[in-house]
Amino acid sequence: MPDLLIELRSEEIPARMQARAREDLKKLMTDGLVEAGLTYESAAAFSTPRRLALVVEGLTAQSAAVREEKKGPATTAPDAALQGFLRSTGLTKEQLEVRDDKKGQAYFAVLTRPGRPAAEIVAEVLAHVIRTFPWPKSMRWGSGSLRWVRPLQGIICLLTDEAGAAVVPLEVEGIVSGDRTAGHRFLSPGAFAVTGLEDYAAKLKRAHVVLNQAERSAHIEADATNAAFAAGLELVPDQGLLAEVAGLVEWPVVLMGRIAPEFLDLPPEVLQTSMKEHQKFFSLRNPKSGRIEGFVTVANVETADQGATILKGNQKVLAARLSDAKFFWDRDLREAKAGMQSWVEGLKSVTFESRLGSQADRINRIATLAREIAPLVGADPVQAERAAQLAKLDLQSGMVGEFPELQGTMGRYYALAAGETPEVADAARDHWRPKGEGDSVPTEPVSVAVALADKIDTLTGFWAIDEKPTGSKDPFALRRAALGVIRLVLGNGVRAGLSRILSNSGGRLYNFLAARTVDDVADFNSVDSVDAIGRRPTVDQVGVVSDLLSFFHDRLKVYLRDQGIRHDVIDAVIAMPGNDDLSLLVKRAEALAAFLKTDDGTNLLQGLKRATNILAQAEAKDGVEYSFGADLKFAETGEERALFAALDGAEAKIAPAMAAEDFGAAMAAMAALRAPIDAFFTAVQVNADNPVVRRNRLNLLSRIRTIGQSVADMTKIEG
Amino acid sequence: MSETRPRSFQEVILRLQSYWASKGCAILQPYDMEVGAGTFHPATTLRSLGTKPWAAAYVQPSRRPTDGRYGENPNRLQHYYQYQVLIKPSPPDLQELYLGSLKAIGLDPALHDIRFVEDDWESPTLGAWGLGWEVWCDGMEVSQFTYFQQVGGHDCKPVPGELTYGLERLAMYVLGVDHVMEMPFNDPGAPIHLTYGDIFRQTEQEYSRWNFDQADTAMLLQHFADAEAECARILAADDLDAAGRRIVMAHPAYDQCIKASHLFNLLDARGVISVTERQAYIGRVRALAKACADAFRRTEAGADA
Numbered sequence A: 001m002p003d004l005l006i007e008l009r010s011e012e013i014p015a016r017m018q019a020r021a022r023e024d025l026k027k028l029m030t031d032g033l034v035e036a037g038l039t040y041e042s043a044a045a046f047s048t049p050r051r052l053a054l055v056v057e058g059l060t061a062q063s064a065a066v067r068e069e070k071k072g073p074a075t076t077a078p079d080a081a082l083q084g085f086l087r088s089t090g091l092t093k094e095q096l097e098v099r100d101d102k103k104g105q106a107y108f109a110v111l112t113r114p115g116r117p118a119a120e121i122v123a124e125v126l127a128h129v130i131r132t133f134p135w136p137k138s139m140r141w142g143s144g145s146l147r148w149v150r151p152l153q154g155i156i157c158l159l160t161d162e163a164g165a166a167v168v169p170l171e172v173e174g175i176v177s178g179d180r181t182a183g184h185r186f187l188s189p190g191a192f193a194v195t196g197l198e199d200y201a202a203k204l205k206r207a208h209v210v211l212n213q214a215e216r217s218a219h220i221e222a223d224a225t226n227a228a229f230a231a232g233l234e235l236v237p238d239q240g241l242l243a244e245v246a247g248l249v250e251w252p253v254v255l256m257g258r259i260a261p262e263f264l265d266l267p268p269e270v271l272q273t274s275m276k277e278h279q280k281f282f283s284l285r286n287p288k289s290g291r292i293e294g295f296v297t298v299a300n301v302e303t304a305d306q307g308a309t310i311l312k313g314n315q316k317v318l319a320a321r322l323s324d325a326k327f328f329w330d331r332d333l334r335e336a337k338a339g340m341q342s343w344v345e346g347l348k349s350v351t352f353e354s355r356l357g358s359q360a361d362r363i364n365r366i367a368t369l370a371r372e373i374a375p376l377v378g379a380d381p382v383q384a385e386r387a388a389q390l391a392k393l394d395l396q397s398g399m400v401g402e403f404p405e406l407q408g409t410m411g412r413y414y415a416l417a418a419g420e421t422p423e424v425a426d427a428a429r430d431h432w433r434p435k436g437e438g439d440s441v442p443t444e445p446v447s448v449a450v451a452l453a454d455k456i457d458t459l460t461g462f463w464a465i466d467e468k469p470t471g472s473k474d475p476f477a478l479r480r481a482a483l484g485v486i487r488l489v490l491g492n493g494v495r496a497g498l499s500r501i502l503s504n505s506g507g508r509l510y511n512f513l514a515a516r517t518v519d520d521v522a523d524f525n526s527v528d529s530v531d532a533i534g535r536r537p538t539v540d541q542v543g544v545v546s547d548l549l550s551f552f553h554d555r556l557k558v559y560l561r562d563q564g565i566r567h568d569v570i571d572a573v574i575a576m577p578g579n580d581d582l583s584l585l586v587k588r589a590e591a592l593a594a595f596l597k598t599d600d601g602t603n604l605l606q607g608l609k610r611a612t613n614i615l616a617q618a619e620a621k622d623g624v625e626y627s628f629g630a631d632l633k634f635a636e637t638g639e640e641r642a643l644f645a646a647l648d649g650a651e652a653k654i655a656p657a658m659a660a661e662d663f664g665a666a667m668a669a670m671a672a673l674r675a676p677i678d679a680f681f682t683a684v685q686v687n688a689d690n691p692v693v694r695r696n697r698l699n700l701l702s703r704i705r706t707i708g709q710s711v712a713d714m715t716k717i718e719g
Numbered sequence B: 001m002s003e004t005r006p007r008s009f010q011e012v013i014l015r016l017q018s019y020w021a022s023k024g025c026a027i028l029q030p031y032d033m034e035v036g037a038g039t040f041h042p043a044t045t046l047r048s049l050g051t052k053p054w055a056a057a058y059v060q061p062s063r064r065p066t067d068g069r070y071g072e073n074p075n076r077l078q079h080y081y082q083y084q085v086l087i088k089p090s091p092p093d094l095q096e097l098y099l100g101s102l103k104a105i106g107l108d109p110a111l112h113d114i115r116f117v118e119d120d121w122e123s124p125t126l127g128a129w130g131l132g133w134e135v136w137c138d139g140m141e142v143s144q145f146t147y148f149q150q151v152g153g154h155d156c157k158p159v160p161g162e163l164t165y166g167l168e169r170l171a172m173y174v175l176g177v178d179h180v181m182e183m184p185f186n187d188p189g190a191p192i193h194l195t196y197g198d199i200f201r202q203t204e205q206e207y208s209r210w211n212f213d214q215a216d217t218a219m220l221l222q223h224f225a226d227a228e229a230e231c232a233r234i235l236a237a238d239d240l241d242a243a244g245r246r247i248v249m250a251h252p253a254y255d256q257c258i259k260a261s262h263l264f265n266l267l268d269a270r271g272v273i274s275v276t277e278r279q280a281y282i283g284r285v286r287a288l289a290k291a292c293a294d295a296f297r298r299t300e301a302g303a304d305a
Helices: A015-035 A079-089 A118-131 A197-206 A213-230 A239-246 A268-279 A308-337 A341-348 A359-377 A381-391 A398-402 A409-417 A422-430 A445-464 A478-491 A498-515 A522-527 A544-562 A567-574 A582-596 A599-622 A638-659 A663-671 A674-683 A691-711 B009-022 B094-104 B167-175 B196-214 B217-236 B250-269 B275-297
Strands: A003-010 A042-048 A051-057 A066-074 A097-101 A104-113 A152-161 A164-167 A175-178 A180-182 A191-193 A253-258 A282-285 A292-299 A351-353 B054-063 B079-088 B114-118 B121-123 B128-137 B140-151 B161-166
Touching: A003 A015, A003 A118, A003 A180, A003 A197, A015 A042, A015 A051, A015 A118, A015 A213, A015 A239, A042 A213, A051 A197, A066 A079, A079 A104, A118 A152, A152 A180, A213 A239, A213 A253, A213 A292, A239 A282, A253 A308, A268 A282, A268 A292, A268 A308, A292 A308, A308 A398, A308 A409, A308 B140, A341 A359, A351 A359, A359 A381, A359 A445, A359 A498, A381 A409, A381 A422, A381 A445, A398 A409, A409 A422, A422 A445, A445 A478, A445 A498, A445 A544, A478 A544, A478 A582, A498 A544, A544 A567, A544 A582, A567 A582, A582 A599, A582 A663, A599 A663, A599 A674, A599 A691, A638 A663, A638 A674, A638 A691, A663 A691, B009 B054, B009 B079, B009 B094, B009 B167, B079 B167, B079 B196, B094 B114, B094 B140, B094 B161, B140 B167, B161 B167, B196 B250, B217 B250, B217 B275, B250 B275
Parallel strands: A152 A175
Antiparallel strands: A003 A051, A003 A152, A042 A051, A066 A104, A097 A104, A152 A164, A180 A191, A253 A292, A282 A292, B054 B079, B079 B161, B114 B128, B121 B128, B128 B140, B140 B161
16 A cells, blocks of 8 residues: 655745645545545645645555446447447447347447556646645746746655655646655755655654644744743743744744833733734733733744844844834823824714715714613613714724724723723723624623614614625625624623614614715615605615614524524514514524424424414405404313313413513413313314304414414414 | 945945846846836836846835935835846746845845745736735845736736845845944945935935925826826827837836826825825826836837747
8 A cells, every 4th residue: 555745845835825725735635536546544734834745645556447337229220320339439349248128139338447556646636736726826937837826846746655665757837746855945955855754754854844834833832831931921822823933934943032121011912913913923921910021933943143143133123113013102192191182083084984974973873872772781871972982083093003903902091091981991992892703792881882883883874875785795794793783682681672773873874864965975865865845754764774673683593593593483583573672582582492392382383383274264265354252152062161261371371471571481371272272173173064153163263373473473483 | 255244235235236147137227217116117017028038137216205204213214225136037046046145245044034924916006916925034024025927917928026125124134223324325434434314314304394295286286197198198109100110109108107106106195195086096007007018018028929
C-alpha cells in the first residue's frame, strides 16, 4: 500500500486562506482518487506560508478492473444494427456473447476495463485540482495563464512503497513535479530531496520549517505563556490571532517586550486592538493591575543577537502607533469632558441613508423612541433618552475613526468622562448588541431600551422607504436587526405590544420623510400621494406596521424552529389576538407545543379536527353558521350529556386561565375534554334524522370549536 | 559596499539605483508632473499593458495634499519620494531580487525579520488591481509588492511585477532616525551637510497652508473640467495627422488624466468634495484612465506583439 506525498510550494499564501486551502486540497484530492477507483486509509493536510502539503496513507496501488456489460440488438435484427453495436463497443462479432432475452436472443458485449496504476490516477487528479483550485482570490504571474493564490513555484508528488519513493510525473504550465523542496527562506536557503512524509517533515524541520500548523500554534502559545509568566504577566488568549500568526511564520520565534510607561493609561481595549490589528501582537496583562503592560511578537527567524534588533524595530513601530492612539485618546477625552458638542454637530453632516437623513436625525428618532420604550422595560425614560442621544457620538471620535471595531467601547469611556451615569455609559457600549448570533443580549434596562429603539428605528426606516430584504439580499442587515429585537424582548421577558411601538416609530419616520424635499423622497411621494384635501395616508394605512409585524413573525418562526418548536404550532398562536406581544406569543407556543407532545394533546387534536370538519361540511351544505344555542334538553344519550357537562367545566377553567396567561392550566383543562369528545364521536351520530337533534348537536360541536380556538388556531396544526 | 549601512537619504536612493541598474532595469527619471504615487508614472501604468517586455526603475516625487502636517509630524509629508520598480513579465525570482535590494541598503535578512504579509492592491482611479503583499521589516511596512492583474480595465498579459518603496520611512529605519526632518539628506560628513528638514521643512509648511486653506477651489474645479475635456478631445482626434501619419496621442491624453487626478486630490484636501461626490469624481478619473489605456493599446508600445 503506497503512501502519497504532495507539496505545492508557492510564494507567501495569505494566512487567512490557509485553513480552507488545507481542507480543499484534502477533499478535492481524496474525492478525485476515490472517484477514479482508488481507496485510502487516511489523509492529512498541512500548510506553512510557503507551502500546502497533503499526505495520503495506505493508497491502493492500482484501481480495480471494471467489468461492464452492454446489451446489443436482437440476433434477428438487421445487420446494420449489429454493425453499429460493434463500432460503439470496439469489438468483433466473435467477441460478443449471445444470450436469451425476454423476446428471444440478443447480442451482449462484455467489456473489461483494466485497473490503472495509482501514479497515473494521482497525476491526472492532481493536475486537475491545481488548475481548478477554489482559492477565494487567485492571480496570474509572469507570462503564464495558470491561476494560483500567489506564484506557484514547485510541485512534489511522490508515491512511496516498500521499494522506495518514486516521483509521479506531471506538469502544470511548465512546472514539473519532482521530489525537491526548499527550507526556510533565510535560515536554510537551498533545495533538497525528500523520500516520504517522515523524511519530508524531518528534513523540513532541520531546514527551519515546522510543517504542522498545529505544532507551530502550540509552540507559539507555550513560549508566549512562558515568556509572559517569567515577566510576571499573563497572555491574553486570542485563538484567531494565534491561527493567523501561525500562518505567517515557518519557524516561530517568540519575542516579548514591554509597553512604554507613557502608554499604559490607554484603555486596555485600545492597546489590544492597536497591537493586534496593526502589528499582530499578543497582549500581556498584569494580573495584579489588570492592565495591558506587555506584548509578544512572533518573528520568523532566529538571529545572532537573539532578536534584539527585531524587537527594537517592533518597539519603535509600536511606539509610533500608540502615539497616534494616545493622541486620539487625549483629544477625544478633552472633547468628552467639554460635552461632546462638536461630535453632536459632526453627526449632522454624516449621512445615514440618503432618504432617512443624517445620523443626527436618526439619533433624535431613537431618543424619542427609547423614551417611549423605557417604561415597558423598566428603565427610567429620562435616562434612556439621554443614553440614546449619547450612544452614537463616539462615531465622531478620532479613536473610532482609527479603529471602527472600538465603537461602543469608546462611547462608554467618553460618556463616563463626560460625567454621565454608569447606566447611560453602559448603553453606549451595549446598545449595539446583540451583534450576532453568538453575542449575548444586554440586560440593563437603559441599554435594553436604547438597543430596542436603535433596531426598531432601522427597521421602520427601511420599511418606510421600501428597502426590505428580498431573497438572499439583505444589504442593511434587517433580518439581523429583527432577530436582535426578538432576542432582546424574549431574553428580558419584555411584555409589550409591538404594534404601537412600530406605529409610533413608523409614524414619525413617515412625517420625517414627508417633510423632506420632493427630490429626496421621490419614490416615497410617487407611491403614496396626498388625497384630495392634502392629507397623506398614515403609516398604519399604508400597511407598514402590519407588514413589519409579519416580518417579525417570520423571523420568530426561524428563531423558534431552532429552539425545536414546530412552525405550525407557531402559526397557530400567531393567528391569535395579541400576537404583537412576542413574549406572550412564545409562552403560548411553548405551552401548546408541550401539550401536543402528550397523548391527550394528539388525540384531542383529532377530536377538534373532526368536530371542525363536520361543522364546516354542515355549514357549507346548510348555508348557516352553527355557533350558538346548544341545549342540554335536546341531548339524547349519556355521552352527549357528558360532553355538555365537560364543556361547561372546561370553559369555566379555560377562560380565567387564559386571562391569567396560565397556558399550562388552560391546556390541562383542554386535555380533560379528550375522553368525553372521543366517547361522543364513538356513540353519537351527529347528522341525526331529527333536524332539531341534528342542529343541537352541530351547535354542540361549535362549542368544541370555540374552546379549541380560545387557546390557539388549532386548524393550523398539522397531522 | 552592500554590507555597510548607508549614511544618508541620498545614499539609500543611490544604492537602490545602482542595485536595480545592475539587475538590468532602465533607470528612468521621475515623471515631470504632480502625481500621488509612483504608479502614475506612464512607465508603470501604460507600460503594464501589452506584451512588450519592460524593466524600469525610478524615483518618483509624490504628492498627497491631505497628508500635509506643516512639517511637524515625524512621518507624514504632503510631498515625499517613492522608489518604483516595474518588470514585465514578472521574473520567477522577483522576491529574491527584492530581498537583494534590501541587503543593498543595509537590511540584512539574517538580522531582521522580513515578512510578506497579504495586501491586495487596488487603485479605483486607475481602474487597476493586483495581488501581493506589504513587506514588513521588524513589524514595519517598508514596501508594496504587487502582481498587476488589471490596469485601466485591461487584463495585464503578461503580468508585471511592481515594487514600491516608501523611501523616507525606509531610510529613516535604515539610518535610525526618529523624525523625518532630522534625517541626513547628504552625507553627515559633507562640508555643507543638509538634513531633510533643511530642504523640505519650509516647503511642507508652505504647501500645507496652500493645500488646506488657500488653493482656489473654483479654479481647481475649472482645471479639473478642462483636463477632463482636453483628455477626451485628444483621444477623439483622428489617428491620422494632417500629413497622413498615424499617431495615437495616448501619452498627452494620459497627462490630462494625471492632472485631473491630482486636482481631485487638491480639492479633497480643501474639503470641498462630499462623500457622495467623491465616488463620482473617482469614477470620472477612472473613465479617463480607461480611455487612455484603450488608446495606448492601439499604439506600437502598447500593442500585442
